[in-house]
Structures are given as structure tokens and as C-alpha cells.
Amino acid sequence: MSKTLLELKNVGKSFGSNQVLKDVNFSLDEGEILGLVGENGAGKSTLMNIIFGMELIHDTGGFTGEIIFDGKNIDFKNPIEALEAGIGMVHQEFSLIPGFTVAENITLNMEETQPSVVSKILGKKLETIDVEKNKKISEQSLNKLGMDLDVNELTSEMPVGHKQFIEIAREIRRKDVKMIILDEPTAVLTESEANMLIASIKRLQALGIAIIFISHRLREILEACDNVVILRDGAIVENRPAKGLDVNQVARWMVGEMGSETISEKDERKLSDDDIILDSKGLWVDMPGEAVYDATFKVRRGEIFGIAGLAGQGKLGIPNGILGTYPVGGKLVFNGEELKLGDTAKILDKKIAFVSEDRRGVGLLLNEEIFMNIAFNAMQVENKFTKKNHGNKIP
Numbered sequence: 449m450s451k452t453l454l455e456l457k458n459v460g461k462s463f464g465s466n467q468v469l470k471d472v473n474f475s476l477d478e479g480e481i482l483g484l485v486g487e488n489g490a491g492k493s494t495l496m497n498i499i500f501g502m503e504l505i506h507d508t509g510g511f512t513g514e515i516i517f518d519g520k521n522i523d524f525k526n527p528i529e530a531l532e533a534g535i536g537m538v539h540q541e542f543s544l545i546p547g548f549t550v551a552e553n554i555t556l557n558m559e560e561t562q563p564s565v566v567s568k569i570l571g572k573k574l575e576t577i578d579v580e581k582n583k584k585i586s587e588q589s590l591n592k593l594g595m596d597l598d599v600n601e602l603t604s605e606m607p608v609g610h611k612q613f614i615e616i617a618r619e620i621r622r623k624d625v626k627m628i629i630l631d632e633p634t635a636v637l638t639e640s641e642a643n644m645l646i647a648s649i650k651r652l653q654a655l656g657i658a659i660i661f662i663s664h665r666l667r668e669i670l671e672a673c674d675n676v677v678i679l680r681d682g683a684i685v686e687n688r689p690a691k692g693l694d695v696n697q698v699a700r701w702m703v704g705e706m707g708s709e710t711i712s713e714k715d716e717r718k719l720s721d722d723d724i725i726l727d728s729k730g731l732w733v734d735m736p737g738e739a740v741y742d743a744t745f746k747v748r749r750g751e752i753f754g755i756a757g758l759a760g761q762g763k764l765g766i767p768n769g770i771l772g773t774y775p776v777g778g779k780l781v782f783n784g785e786e787l788k789l790g791d792t793a794k795i796l797d798k799k800i801a802f803v804s805e806d807r808r809g810v811g812l813l814l815n816e817e818i819f820m821n822i823a824f825n826a827m828q829v830e831n832k833f834t835k836k837n838h839g840n841k842i843p
Contacts, residue, residue: 451764452478454516454517454627455517458512458514459472459473460472468491469494469498469511471683472491476627480659481649481650482677484677486679486680490679490702495679496662499660501524501528514523516784517627532537536625538633542615544603546602547602547603549599549600549603550586550597550614551569551583553614554583554599554618554621561576561577562581564576589617593651595644597610597614604736607759608636608764609637610639613645627658631662632663632664634663635664636806637759641759641760646672661673667695672687680703719751720748723750724746724747724748725781727747727781728778729772729778733766733769734769735768735769739770743769755767770787776789783798
């Protein structure tokens with residue numbers, strides 16, 4: 449019989465007058481995979497921030513209710529306390545250091561060291577990092593996930609899909625990890641990569657590690673999880689085994705009465721083979737980890753054109769090449785006009801938009817307000833409300 453690892457009793461949280469969580473109750477056993485689903489704003493991330501001891505929670509008055517982890521009442525004041533208790537968390541946004549190798553990111557702040565002449569005199573803090581041992585440890589962590597990555601490679605050179613596995617490998621590198629929270633780990637992954645991640649999660653389950661899996665991809669939730677908890681407007685509306693549930697039913701629970709209508713596929717649209725909006729011939733893109741060598745394809749007006757492939761096979765290189773964010777060559781004809789490759793400003797001026805898979809590194813101005821993030825590209829494209837900064841002259 450499995451032992452209860454985590455139990456939440458009447459947990460609530462308010463930010464000022466806005467109550468975002470109300471009387472949340474559920475439990476998680478050792479080795480169980482629990483799916484937590486809900487619309488944006490349902491309270492999922494806030495709930496995980498409470499469990500993980502994020503400072504934001506205590507800076508805004510803490511929470512109500514009771515949380516029991518591994519038989520002890522917990523109220524972590526910071527994530528370090530959560531990590532020491534055996535809880536790991538992989539956030540929506542990557543927290544890797546681009547200039548570090550895979551091994552250096554996995555073992556960061558947990559490096560194995562070896563004595564040096566100086567440390568033998570002045571103490572353990574002056575020991576040197578045992579590089580080879582840390583590489584071996586990193587390989588072992590990746591092997592637990594079923595991943596074969598080069599631990600010597602710079603993280604900045606790796607595709608987004610591989611970065612997600614590095615994050616998880618870092619968490620299971622920690623000693624005595626008992627539970628891992630995965631906050632939308634498949635959001636930036638293709639379907640094939642997501643399937644690999646689910647297989648990795650199952651491997652962790654076999655090791656006795658409990659998982660809280662947050663995702664908007666309901667098929668993945670039903671495939672990977674033992675039980676499903678559904679949040680709506682900060683309250684649990686359903687808590688039941690995943691077996692036997694279907695995607696439509698879970699979606700209706702998530703959105704309430706608005707989801708009462710049957711979800712059906714749209715009728716297939718008829719597209720003209722003669723109306724080509726984008727014609728690519730021999731496109732090559734020198735994007736590290738996602739190189740493209742010879743992409744030839746056509747996109748019809750009004751068509752949703754899908755590009756699939758495993759991490760590192762070039763699917764991300766194609767859109768980045770079209771926009772000109774990396775060295776690019778070949779021929780692209782858009783709306784009957786050949787594009788000047790590599791000139792991002794002129795590409796944007798042709799009304800071609802780009803939403804990057806890397807929201808944190810490329811897609812957003814993290815220190816700016818929402819309105820600035822929405823308006824900034826348009827200001828640049830329209831050349832309005834901005835001025836050139838020529839900098840200060842050096843005397």
C-alpha cells in the first residue's frame with residue numbers, strides 16, 4: 449500500500465481582495481503522478497508556488513489552511529527549504545545558464561569536489577570541482593530519463609526541447625528528492641518530444657518519485673497521470689482517477705457551463721493550389737542545434753502549415769531563418785515577391801509575424817509592462833514613437 453506523501457487541507461490564498469484559491473483539498477501518494485489542470489488564472493501556479501515556498505507567497509500575507517509533506521506540517525519560507533525537504537520544481541520558464549555546459553547546469557550548486565593543496569590547509573570550501581565526476585553524475589541523471597545528450601555541449605547551443613530534460617535532470621540530481629512539480633513542461637515541446645517526456649516521467653515514477661504534472665494538453669494528462677485534479681476559479685471542481693476519462697469531459701469541467709456544447713472538428717476548408725503565399729526553395733539556416741540544409745516547400749493562402757520533427761532536426765530553424773535571426777540562404781518568395789533574406793526589419797515590414805518558442809530569451813521584454821510587450825514590435829515596424837539612440841561619444 450502506497451504511503452501518502454503530500455496532503456493539502458483547506459488551502460486558500462488571496463492577493464489583496466482577490467481570492468485566487470479557495471479550500472483546496474487533495475493528497476498525493478509516493479510514486480503517484482497527479483495531473484493538475486485548469487484554465488489560465490485558475491490558480492495552478494499559485495498553488496505550486498505555495499507548496500514550493502516561493503517568497504511571493506509570504507511577501508503577500510502567506511496562505512490559509514494546512515499542508516503536510518512526508519508526515520510534517522510545512523510552511524516553507526523559501527525554495528531552499530523546499531529543496532532540502534525533497535521537493536523539486538521545474539518552472540514554465542527555463543532557469544538554465546546559457547554559457548554553461550549541460551553538466552555544469554545539472555550539477556550547479558551541487559558539484560562534487562576534490563581536495564587541493566590549499567583546501568587541506570584552509571578548509572573544504574577551497575576544494576576544486578571534480579569535472580569528470582560531475583560529468584558522470586550528469587550522464588547518470590540523463591540516463592534515468594532515457595536521454596542521451598552530450599554533457600559537454602553548451603546549453604545555449606541546444607534546442608528548446610532538450611533544455612527541458614536538462615531542467616528535470618538537475619532536479620533528480622538532488623539528494624533524497626521525493627516529489628517533483630512540473631509546471632507545463634511540454635508547453636514548448638512537439639508531440640514527439642512530449643511523448644519522450646511522458647516516458648521519462650514514468651521512469652521517475654518507477655523510482656518512487658511523486659510527480660505533480662501541470663499541462664493544458666489534456667491528452668498528455670490522461671495518458672501520463674494516475675489521478676486528475678481540476679481547478680476552476682481557484683476551487684477544485686473534480687478530483688478523480690484519470691482512467692476512463694476523456695478529453696472532452698475534462699475540458700467541460702475546466703470551463704464550466706460554457707463547455708457544455710459538444711466539441712467537434714471544424715469542416716475542412718477548401719484551399720486553392722494556385723494561390724501560393726510562400727514558396728521556399730533550398731532554404732538553409734545556420735541555427736545552432738536546429739540547422740536546416742535544404743528546405744523546399746509551398747504554403748497556400750489560408751493554410752495552416754505544420755512543421756514536425758524531433759528536437760534538433762531543424763523545425764525551429766525554418767521560422768527563425770525566414771525571419772532572419774540566424775544566417776540564412778536559399779530563396780523565399782512571399783506574395784509573389786522574393787524576400788531579402790537576413791533582413792529582419794524588411795521581413796517584418798512585409799507583414800510576416802513571428803512568435804518565438806523561447807518566450808523568456810527572445811519573445812518577451814521581461815522587465816517591461818504588458819502594454820509595452822504588446823506594442824513594441826508594432827512601434828518598430830511602423831517606425832513610430834521611437835527614436836535612435838546614437839550613444840555618448842567617447843572623448
